[in-house]
Amino acid sequence: MYFIDVILPIPLKQAFTYSVNKDEAAFLKQGMRVAIPFGKSKVYTGIVYQVHDQPPVGYETKSIDHILDENPIITPLQLKHWEWLAAYYMCSLGEVIKAALPSAFLLESETIIKLSSRNFQDEESLSDDEFVLYEALQHQSSLHINDARAILDRKNIVSIIQKLLDKNIIEVEETVYEQYVPKMKRYIKLAPKYTSEEKLRELLDSLTRAHKQREVLMHFFMLNTKTKKPISSTALQKKSEASAATLKALIDKGILEEYYVQQDRVEFSDEASSEIKTLNEAQIKAYGEIKSSFETNDVVLLHGVTSSGKTEIYVRLIEEVIATGKQVLYMLPEIALTTQLITRLQKYFGERISVYHSKFSVNERVEVWKNVLSEKPKSQIIIGARSSLFLPFKNLGLIIVDEEHEPSFKQYSPAPRYNARDSAIVLANLHKAKLLMGSATPSLESYHNAKTGKFGLVTLKKRFGNVLMPDIELVDIKEKTRKKQMTGHFSDRLLEEMQEVLKNDEQVILFQNRRGFSPVVECTTCGISPQCPNCDVSLTFHQYKNQLRCHYCGYHMAMMKSCIACGSETLDTKGFGTEQIETELKTLFPNSKVARMDQDTTKGKHAYSKLIEALENEEIDILVGTQMLAKGLDFRNISLVGVMNADNLLNFPDFRAHERSFQLLQQVSGRAGRTQKRGKVLIQTYNPYHQILKQVSVNDYEAMYKEQLEERYNYKYPPFYRTIKIVFKDKNLTRVQKASVWFGQALELQFKENILGPEPPPVGRIKNKYIMNILVKIPKNQSLEKTKKYIDNVQRSFNSIKEFSSVRVNIDVDNY
Template sequence: MAQSYAQIVVDVPTQQTNRPYTYDVPDELAAQVQPGVRVLVAFGHRSVLGYVVGLTEALPEDLTEAQVKDVLTVLDERPVLSSELLELAHDLAKKNFSFWVAFLALMLPTALKASYRKELTAKAGLSDSDRVAYLDGQKQVLVKMKAFSAKGWRAIRNLQKNGLLDVRTVVENQGKVKTELAYKTNADLEVLQKIDNELSKGAKQQRRLLNFAMAHPGQTFSKKDWQAQLDCSLASLNTAVNKGILEKVQVEVKRRPAIMGAKALSGSLQGQKKVLNDEQQAAYDRVTSAIEKGQNKVFLLEGITGSGKTEVYLQAAQKAIDRGEQVLFLVPEIALTPQMQRRVEERFGDKTALLHSGLSSGERYDEWRRIHDGQVQVVVGARSAVFAPLDRLGLIIVDEEHESSYSQSENPHYSARDVALFRANYHQAPVVLGSATPSLESRARAQKGVYELLTLTKRANPEASLPQVDIVDMRQVQLDRGDTNFSQELLDKLKAHLKRGEQAVLMLNRRGFSSFVMCRDCGYVPRDPNCNLAMTLHMDSRTLKCHYCDYQEPIPRICPACGSNRIRYYGTGTEKVETELQALLPDYPVIRLDQDTTRRKGAMGKALSDFGEKKAQILLGTQMVAKGLDFPDVTLVGVLNADTGLGLPDFRASEKTFQLLTQVAGRAGRAKAQGEVVIQTFNPEHYALKYAEKHDYEGFYRQEMAIRHAAEFPPYYYTIQIQCSSPDENRVSLQTAKIAAWLKKRLPKDVLLLGPSPRSIAKMKGRFFFQMILKMKKQNEADELLRDLVDRSQKADQDFRLEVRRDPVSFM
């Protein structure tokens, strides 16, 4: 038998270890070590988790047998990563200037990621004080890395060096199956007959249990099932165990994410298949033709709000499922997954799985295992669901494809939309990118013929029409009525719609009570020490909070700068608007949706369910109320301040504002009643608002593209953001300037370098940020140079960090 070697990527995320290492596969593990399994290997002086990415019979030329270590153990019975996902991880790491192992870990549920602990064992001579300090007075303990400070670990290493303490790394597998107690009937009918003969006439409960056991020999039922079917007590079950009728066993319980149970949640939407109109049918025919031919085509489904894009998705998905293939259905936010999950489950039943970050680690692990075991036909989820272990992909749907939440901004960086395109190409399956307001990049590709454009120009409900949009100039309102969140026009419409028993959605894209607090005497504004940003006031918790690092402190009553008591609130947030609504319309309860009210698991579902059942007629929230919601009785939408995103230092600010306004306006008038939209703004002449008023995506697209062309921004140029950070502002400023000079000497002449400059939010979580932007015509023109830069950055001081982001969704 030929000697076998494994190529293993170790769980040590540094640039120096960003490659596979060769390990010897012992004969006894030969059958278990396969590409895609997790293993335990020795690396340096410790044991670490590793991912097998390949097998070879030949030893690399630069290694000898003596240098190659053995694989210690295999953690999986079968591969947890397919050859497709292994290839994808390598491609993403290369493309996004990141670590291979970071993407391998990202593709697995948290339960399958390594948990490292240290086993500390006292040796002869260890003092009682050290035993108490580091081992809690015991002989041996298992501790997490965060159990001690850096100073504590230095002391532990000194004790180890002096032979007083033994320190060993233990890698724990967190993937645990949930079990519960159940009772299994005796499979031996002769034994059961014997027990029957010996039972006394008075043992009626035992007789019933025995008769049931004889009718179901060798079968297992949960305690709940026994009690429901036979109405027997726990004591009776335990007596039956003692008599030999039953046996106690542990059975696995699959943790399934609960979906919102209220029928009103999906509004007028039912699980049955609907008749498509001519535009929907044409889009459906093009997509299903590609499914049947196994074509890797990308379709951009541009449909106005309420045009029935979801029904096209579902019927196309059914076609793929009928062919024995699987469907991946991506939505941009957790907020949208419950509604979409309900619609998919109504259509496809229990063959649906849900994956998003709002699940508990146990639920996510069990859903992942259902998919991995091939028990699932459709996966619905947010960004990370794009890595679901599906092996027969026949269709990928990316709903609201323009959303920036499809891009992961923290390391490792990736775009779920790009990953979807990779996977579709691998499986030779079509992709449908759907949106009422496609990103300029996608729309430009459709115009060039790279994607096929499918359009839906009318609402699916023939009785529904696009709502009438009115723009209100808040500059005049402020002069007439003073500081208020409600123009008279919006207030009058709100009262009229509510009086008729209809519902309203109000959006203000800022949570909290007020934007900031300021002293009226000296102008002092309390700022967060970690980010140097003005903190937002939250009246419900009576605190000032930073929404970036979650630092909070009590609301000051006296100005710490000048001692004045004239501390006042400025600006507004959803919490303040809720208070104002309660004063203006006391007879109408309000449901508020923002990050503060939906932190608790299931809170979002409960709130939407209550709104669907009309427990409240007003739904107030941040941008999470703008997308995906379909309630037939919503006839009025009010945007309290359309300017919150327009003033941001971001070249996509106008595009994002137009998309958000168009999306939220689309919540109104989705049934028979005519919808109305009121947009309040201090910039009534801005082109993004003018085009949103007319529901004119094509007009906005043409004007914004002209601006992007003049400014040399995407989609005419590819961009790369190089971001440097450090706790020391002077050091990061100097180092970034040196990097800029180094790059300017080496970059191709046609690559533009902007910066360096401080990031718009220059300090966050105690770190100072500087950035540079590269603009280029060819996508991969500077890749080799940037990889060299990332390699060099590994040798910098520990406090200095460099990140390279391809095609960032924001430069803020």
């Protein structure tokens, strides 16, 4: 007997053993997919972990349904990396696999019901619901379980299906769908019998009456002489302005023939069109330092001010690595960035670039996966967000983590709750590749690692072309309000600068880190403001849809005409978001083109690129946006950046609030004046004397670093202590409190004063679940391995307590 251990994409820590025959055992390899029965009637896709001949102890093995792959789709190095992710971030390998593989690879069973072959006569004996299903099956041969749910308008229909099964009226079959379908492109060619000139002449004569068909043919010959490439049906239709019916008539007559070619869904222009820019003196120096630092360090941090030309240095390094035939992974925190970067890198590398992120369809991601696996030239350079880390690289030479300080590199939900920057270091290590991090405002941890010699450190202090850093001015809006110098949310200083910039045909970016129109709507009579029924937050007013929305669970309702508590019609909005700024701008600058960039306006697949393109083509005069704007976007004509209110960043209940505020404000400022003219940044605040704002205004990263480091040391936070956050969620408040206290006390027995909590977070209920947090602080001299093991044991005991069985526990390692 032969057996295979299979990992299922479910949150269970063990692998499952299935029996296979001799031939299957010889064919199967680690990393292949198999369809396997699981439970009573489920079919899952599992990943083969190992093939062996040891029967499991204590249970009878089932045999597999069928093998889905000819060759492994996961490499041994990938599995090694995923095992590390599962161990380090305290989750199961199944959860990592579910996050890593495009969902088209992970088929789950789809329950299909159909009428049994026996004739059923006794319709009277059926209940109403049973009869409705029976009747529906008379009209169509089979029903998906979700269709049956929709027909009956009930969630739980298993019992009804079970009764119909018992009566032998229906049958159930579990089918697995192979979801990935290659995209086929339709091409047209002339039928072979018409290739001689004589036959062609006869053909054209015979079509004297069919003008449209003749026209299509003439255009076909014209295209054929112009290009040696195959002619697609869409190109022919477009050129000849013919309908699909005309084309079909020619195919039916046997004059033209159609054929299909598999085509990749994501394509870029053919050739690299430009030479790599020559580096300036500072860049050459930095480039040299990176190269020599790589000789002794595997990880190097490039600390270069905004607009110092870090991308050009990356390009030079990429060029070197791909010349040796190795692959390069270029990771970015934000999809908005990839759109702009692709255009830049395409100029240098043409078709050798593939892109991988969540805005792509499942089929597009499968294609990139397969290209990387088979080391196709078009996937030598991968640009992607954090999920690109999971691709099946075989020959990785360099990883670049741009904007490494970005919180978007951290996945908060679902598991694995990994940090892509840290995981990339391990990936590079497995491939014996080099890793370069770049940032104008590095995270405290990375900078500390570089300062203490763990990473190499290279600095780039000058902007490209010796452009001056922007002039940053703090505007005291408390003083401006007192002197009545505010128009809406704009100070006279900001409006004055904006008018000046717009007069010179230059562009403005305004930053406000809140979307929507206003975060609170309040009744001026009784003071009540509408709250979300599922979360402990007030609803945000979105004017463009005239809706109140919850930004946590998505609940929404129409904006009220009057107060729900007292009926008064005097409702007032408190606070402001990007939408309100946009509305005010349209009144203040009626002749300027205003656009907004936040989650509401960038929902579509190409929404980012359209906005960025419009800004680059100077079709937008003023762009209002949230922190999406702060990422490393490069616009040539922005000479003013306005920060509407810096205070809501600083007063956030998080130990990283000040570091994040500095990074965000510094990054936003970096969008200004990236060409010869010096840019201007105006930061509106109620507290212009705040230490962080002063440091931002003089670009003093070192001062911020020293001050924050001292605070972290005093209060036992990273980089001096490691942290693990344990989150408890349940619908019952008393139960979740009781459970978290039990867990906290068990941890205190071992870790004493290094346990914080249990405490509710700032928003204590989301999606009708109450939340409690415990923070475990781990000093450097304490074994991380043993700490995790202890937490694991506590969790095991916790899971055996029946009273807490409904409480969800999430563990977040390095929760920053």
